[in-house]
Amino acid sequence: MKRSLGWKIGLILAVIVFSIWMATPLSEKINLGLDLKGGMHLILEVQTDEAIKIQTDQAVNQLRDLLKEAGVKYDKIVRKGTNRIEIVGTAFEDEGKIRDILDDDFRDWDYSPSGNAFVLKLRPNIEMRLKDQSVNQALETIRNRVDEFGVSEPVIQKEGMSGDRLLVQLPGIDDPERVKKLIKSTAMLEFKEVVDGPFATKEEAEKAIKPEMKDDVVVLKTNPRRMGKLNYYILKAASVVTGKDLKNARRSQDSYGAPAVGFSFNSQGARKFERFTSANIGKRLSIVLDNKIESVATIQAAISYDGIITGRFTVEEVDDLVLILRSGALPAPLKYLEERTIGPSLGADSIRKGLMASIVGLILVMIFMVFYYKLAGINSVIALILNLVILLGILAYFRATLTLPGIAGIILTIGMAVDANVLIFERIKEDMRAGKSPKSAIDSGFKKAFVTIFDANLTTVIAAVFLFQFGTGPIKGFSVTLIIGILASMFTAVFVSRVIFDLIYGKKKKLKKISI
Secondary structure: OHHHHHHHHHHHHHHHHHHHHHOOOHHHHOEEOHHHHOEEEEEEEEOHHHHHHHHHHHHHHHHHHHHHHOOOOOOEEEEEOOOEEEEEOOOHHHHHHHHHHHHHHOOOEEEEEEOOEEEEEEOHHHHHHHHHHHHHHHHHHHHHHHHHHOOOOOEEEEOOOOOOEEEEEEEOOOOHHHHHHHHHOOOOEEEEEEEEEEEOOHHHHHHOOOHHHOOOEEEEEEOHHHHOOOOEEEEEOOOOEEHHHEEEEEEEEOOOOOEEEEEEEOHHHHHHHHHHHHHOOOOEEEEEEOOEEEEEEEOOOOOOOEEEEOOOOOHHHHHHHHHHHHHOOOOOOEEEEEEEEEOHHHHHHHHHHHHHHHHHHHHHHHHHHHHHHOHHHHHHHHHHHHHHHHHHHHHHHOOOEEOHHHHHHHHHHHHHHHHHHHHHHHHHHHHHHOOOOHHHHHHHHHHHHHHHHHHHHHHHHHHHHHHHHHOOHHHHHHHHHHHHHHHHHHHHHHHHHHHHHHHHHOOOOOOOOOOO
16 A cells, blocks of 8 residues: 555656746746737738739740740640630740640640630649648748748738638737738739830830730839839849848848848849849840839849849838848738737736736635545545646646646636545545545545546537637637646646545544544
């Protein structure tokens, strides 16, 4: 008996010491959630159809280049909808060349000839894969931007069952508008050759486009904050290089000491840029960000690895643009479906009331258990306090984020932990009324109650797992504390309480009565 109790007491002491060590200091080990600390709660929808449209536009540009290299004549290539391309006005003798190009370089597309045209359609499985990739890429891009911004303990994850929604929770944010702008900016950086301009209006620019150039150019407007006034330029549709070719971006200065954005290309981008600039000295090149022209400059010499974006930037705008370029461009635009800003005063009030509810509930439960079950009630109080210590220790070990629903989960586990003790104590009392000896009643009471306790806790854990799987951030916090609390209560109510009973009554050889 002594040997059996020895390892059990040692295990309990080890658990207590480990839990206290992990939970100290508690304020540094457990993070406060959005509803307690204050901050922003956003639900974003990734516009996956736009990602497919971007992919289709890139395929159109690639197809134009390949057909031009192969000497294939056609009237026009146009995108239809989000996932279809039509090559119109092809000659019969070029059909073989077109099929070879499509078979070699457009394997993700189904195609079919239709008169003097070819119709390409993106395969459904490829379209689904691209949509999934765009959501995952948006998730990683937002995470990178938030990490660069310096938000502590953010929650960034997929939301709901649709597969295209993202949950973003940012505790402690004091400039929500700036953060929203950083998150939502697509930051599509492109370098495009200038064909003509500037023009005062878009209509003037469109009239100046020659008919044979219509499919190869675009009309974009300038950013008046960067270039002084609103103008329009005709640019080549195909980009020389894009933000995907960047290796790094940094804060820099222009020749007058004003804030500017410096950038460096990767090896592939440097080769493309050097090849273009060396062949087009004297021509104009534009820097386009999110379909707005940030600057237009004349190419003076070949440029390879490094460059600079100048304009009327503030230091904060430079830092934000650098952050966005370094974290990568979003694959598709984002739409805000839900937005909540929670002030820290509301969070402080939630903490105060949550702690008060926990303390009052704990004290009332303790008073009831001691009053109703006497010495056995003290046993349950010890187990209950140990249950809370273990719960806080495990939360601290996993660096969990405590939310207001999480506090509710802790309060619920207090009730469930006591409920297990009540079942055990009532079983013991029933067996003693049936004429069993105290030691036999204790042994039988723990054994009989265990099945009921295990069944009730198992069903609760299953429900909590589903809450964790499909719930949002606060609901996940509730489910985490509930699951940990249930596991801790199983240990304290069944194992620790039995050890306490054995310590008090186990040494008495002729036990006639127990205080319960």
